[in-house]
Amino acid sequence: MSLPHAILTALLEKPSSGLELTRRFDRSIGYFWPSTHQQIYRELGKLERAGHIRVLPTAQPARGQRKEYEVLPAGREELSAWVSLAEDPRPVRDPLLLRMRAAAVVGAPGLAGELRRHLVLHREQLAEYLEIERRDFPPERTADEDRLRHLVLRGGIDLETFWTGWLTRAIDDLTGSGPGPGTGSRASDDS
Amino acid sequence: MSLPHAILTALLEKPSSGLELTRRFDRSIGYFWPSTHQQIYRELGKLERAGHIRVLPTAQPARGQRKEYEVLPAGREELSAWVSLAEDPRPVRDPLLLRMRAAAVVGAPGLAGELRRHLVLHREQLAEYLEIERRDFPPERTADEDRLRHLVLRGGIDLETFWTGWLTRAIDDLTGSGPGPGTGSRASDDS
């Protein structure tokens, strides 16, 4: 149940309308909790009904008319409570790794190409994060209250760095020698 | 739609019953595509109806009676086709990063403790992967057909290495100086 809390966080940073929130997600919180406008509108409705947020009285409510939301005290408390919950890391669920594993069994003609494609995408994402870091967190003074936000960004940077590194080595390993395993046949398990 | 393909891969490696498959997932494919027995049984039913797998004739079909499945040619073809599909990396979706971001807004008394807890978990997972590597992929001869499987395992190892590194630095950064930001108040965006 993270999306409502992502929305509360974003609304505390700045009261917004649904679409505005969606756009801010696309270049901020959405980097580690992506969401669509449909989902966001639905969740805004729930949060309002729960008394966690309300429509700013300045805007008139009508279909197709902009509605700006702000967080109510109850919403802030809810978020505070959620922040201090313990929650185990979610298990990895990655189709690319699954594909490689399947390729070990049924063969993989174009797999190296797919790895190269992913490498490009991860490099782009990494560059985007580094650009944000350069812009928002210059080395001089790291404002105390920005430390957590910087750590989160560092997480994104380190994660993309891991992917580019691993993909590079995987491509080398796959194309460096022989044509690959073809249709494997063993029946052992594990790993 | 990855679960059916995960199951096809596992069944090609070795024909199995539902429960056996579940257990093999727990210490193998489930590391990057986790699944429960309920989901696996449901999917086995669909795969059988689709003509991708069949029950081995040796076992008699009855409720509460073991049924062993094997992959049919159509299933192998389906898997082959899926392996060569292009699929973009899924966006990250991580509650811990979200929590840190929320903590920058509403404060975070116990956050460092939670980070330490995660660090332990990731270290344990890393140790488990390294043990598997030591056991299944000794340095001497790397059999050609095992290369892909080893690469997948390397992915898990590198990923856990990234987490332990990042968490260690985050904990240092959070506990090293001042008491943290408390209730932040800024209203800027991005990052």
Added chain:
DNA sequence: CGTCATTGTGCAACTAGTTGCATAACGAAG
């Protein structure tokens, strides 16, 4: 004035994964 693109809100249906539980066969213990 009409129509067309843009901004904005939102519903409905679908898909995939999770949680809780029911049920059957079978062997071991009392």
Added chain:
DNA sequence: CTTCGTTATGCAACTAGTTGCACAATGACG
């Protein structure tokens, strides 16, 4: 021989996320 734990299969309801689309207001262009 019955009861109990284990192995095994599976259904049903729920939750979260995705996809496709509908509709209202508004301002620009002809």
